[in-house]
Amino acid sequence: MTQVADPTARSAASPAPGRISHWIGGRVVVGTAGREGPVFDPATGTLTRYVDFASVSEVGAAVAEAKAAFPAWRALSLSKRTDILFRIRNLVEQHRHELAAHLTAEHGKVPSDALGEIARGLENLEFACGIPNLLKGGFSEQASTGVDVYQIRQPLGVVAGITPFNFPAMVPMWMFATALASGNTFILKPSEKDPSASMYLAELLREAGVPDGVFNVVQGDKVAVDAILEHPDIAAVSFVGSTPIARYIYETGTRQGKRVQALGGAKNHMIVLPDADIDMAADAAVSAGYGSAGERCMAIATIVAVGDVADPLVEAIKARLPRVKVGPGSDPSAEMGPLVTKQHRDKVAGYLDSSAKQGATVVADGRELPLYQESEGFFLGVSLIDNVTTEMDAYRDEIFGPVLTVMRVKTYEEAVALVNDNPYGNGTAIFTRDGGAARQFQFDVDAGMVGINVPIPVPVAYYSFGGWKNSLFGDLHMYGPEGVQFYTRAKIVTSRWPDPGTSKIDLGFPRTR
Ligand code: NAD
Numbered sequence: 001m002t003q004v005a006d007p008t009a010r011s012a013a014s015p016a017p018g019r020i021s022h023w024i025g026g027r028v029v030v031g032t033a034g035r036e037g038p039v040f041d042p043a044t045g046t047l048t049r050y051v052d053f054a055s056v057s058e059v060g061a062a063v064a065e066a067k068a069a070f071p072a073w074r075a076l077s078l079s080k081r082t083d084i085l086f087r088i089r090n091l092v093e094q095h096r097h098e099l100a101a102h103l104t105a106e107h108g109k110v111p112s113d114a115l116g117e118i119a120r121g122l123e124n125l126e127f128a129c130g131i132p133n134l135l136k137g138g139f140s141e142q143a144s145t146g147v148d149v150y151q152i153r154q155p156l157g158v159v160a161g162i163t164p165f166n167f168p169a170m171v172p173m174w175m176f177a178t179a180l181a182s183g184n185t186f187i188l189k190p191s192e193k194d195p196s197a198s199m200y201l202a203e204l205l206r207e208a209g210v211p212d213g214v215f216n217v218v219q220g221d222k223v224a225v226d227a228i229l230e231h232p233d234i235a236a237v238s239f240v241g242s243t244p245i246a247r248y249i250y251e252t253g254t255r256q257g258k259r260v261q262a263l264g265g266a267k268n269h270m271i272v273l274p275d276a277d278i279d280m281a282a283d284a285a286v287s288a289g290y291g292s293a294g295e296r297c298m299a300i301a302t303i304v305a306v307g308d309v310a311d312p313l314v315e316a317i318k319a320r321l322p323r324v325k326v327g328p329g330s331d332p333s334a335e336m337g338p339l340v341t342k343q344h345r346d347k348v349a350g351y352l353d354s355s356a357k358q359g360a361t362v363v364a365d366g367r368e369l370p371l372y373q374e375s376e377g378f379f380l381g382v383s384l385i386d387n388v389t390t391e392m393d394a395y396r397d398e399i400f401g402p403v404l405t406v407m408r409v410k411t412y413e414e415a416v417a418l419v420n421d422n423p424y425g426n427g428t429a430i431f432t433r434d435g436g437a438a439r440q441f442q443f444d445v446d447a448g449m450v451g452i453n454v455p456i457p458v459p460v461a462y463y464s465f466g467g468w469k470n471s472l473f474g475d476l477h478m479y480g481p482e483g484v485q486f487y488t489r490a491k492i493v494t495s496r497w498p499d500p501g502t503s504k505i506d507l508g509f510p511r512t513r
């Protein structure tokens with residue numbers, strides 16, 4: 001087994017050197033299951049720590065804490081809960097650089113990107129601070145004579161979130177901000193690849209005044225996930241990750257009677273019409289294709305060049321590639337970091353060979369980057385593949401790396417058909433100067449999030465995030481108003497206060513008239 005690089009290294013909040021543990025009942029709980037996973041620094045390729053993998057009984061202990069904490073948390077007044085949310089928001093903002101350092105150390109994303117992730121997560125905390133307004137129900141006075149009807153929304157109980165490696169801080173915030181604000185208690189199962197951010201967040205939540213047991217973290221793999229899916233005291237599960245696992249989570253969780261929202265993978269198309277501003281489209285393609293080394297669910301994966309825009313567009317993108325600075329997060333000039341693991345980096349690089357074999361044109365090969373050849377880190381330079389078609393592996397698979405593919409079509413109709421025939425439907429974008437074409441696109445396209453001259457249309461926190469087709473299983477999108485709906489259930493009260501002595505027996509069905 002590889003040696004731990006720094007045996008004195010502590011994870012955020014870990015009393016055990018070199019280990020990242022669970023957070024249960026307001027404190028760090030070192031795993032006793034005897035199962036663990038390695039955590040790497042992707043920029044150096046070194047194994048830096050081990051993360052405990054929870055057993056079924058450790059997940060059970062976290063659920064018991066969350067269940068015990070629920071009655072008092074849901075009974076806390078909205079203004080007191082809001083106070084705590086404000087404090088969480090301020091602490092995350094204040095400690096964003098420390099949190100970002102955890103992201104860079106385990107995910108590999110460069111600090112500017114890590115801070116961007118945190119900023120988008122903060123938006124969710126800010127939205128959740130408006131919970132008194134968001135939980136306002138409806139009231140119908142005099143629905144029948146002397147009868148009022150009103151709706152209240154109440155929390156579900158213990159809810160869980162299972163999150164992916166690519167946003168170790170933001171995606172947990174998507175979930176727990178709204179879940180806690182709505183009065184639920186929470187179990188987070190982060191990705192085992194970059195688990196420290198979740199422990200750091202747990203510390204900040206405690207400092208903000210979140211009572212013990214309201215927020216818990218169980219580290220682990222499929223064992224922990226299955227324990228969550230099968231636990232009878234967990235009412236709802238939010239998931240973000242790849243499509244096969246999202247489908248599994250949705251099917252298993254709903255079979256157990258849980259409410260489930262499971263966001264899956266993506267293949268985001270960016271259509272460029274012949275009238276588009278080439279420089280703007282090329283800048284957007286490079287930013288959205290290679291930002292975070294392409295490891296974003298909203299990354300642009302494929303450019304669909306319509307008509308004669310293809311040649312100048314490919315040239316413009318190619319001309320920009322040498323300027324993309326790839327390097328470790330410790331290098332302030334680096335704009336793109338390594339990939340998350342060696343295995344993933346090698347898989348992504350493999351698409352360059354398969355594309356060439358299948359007839360595509362490799363315009364830029366990321367393996368020519370000196371860091372790819374010389375560093376132990378999991379680096380791959382930016383790659384551009386032209387003349388990709390629907391049968392090629394590079395189109396059929398979600399590559400999830402710094403590889404942009406270009407497809408050439410003759411018409412707008414062909415471009416839209418490509419997007420609509422794709423099994424994923426997360427984000428998509430169109431670049432054009434023609435408002436009518438853009439409006440038609442938003443009408444025609446089968447995807448959950450659409451950008452018009454915006455390559456990464458991640459909705460602001462007061463809308464909700466979610467794709468269509470294989471990019472989301474379940475009915476409700478994540479965070480924002482739909483998040484509040486997901487984490488609460490409606491109760492409708494029909495009430496009257498008749499004067500004593502005015503009642504009579506009536507076996508007929510209650511009428512309003
Ligand atoms: P993943 O599906 O491998 O893992 C996600 C979570 O599921 C992790 O917590 C992991 O521990 C757990 N998991 C993995 N295998 C499991 C199994 N067999 N059984 C039970 N649980 C399992 O995803 P990832 O590689 O961490 O993240 C990248 C993927 O997430 C990409 O497909 C990306 O598109 C997707 N993603 C989607 C969105 C979105 O909003 N739609 C956002 C971010 C990432």
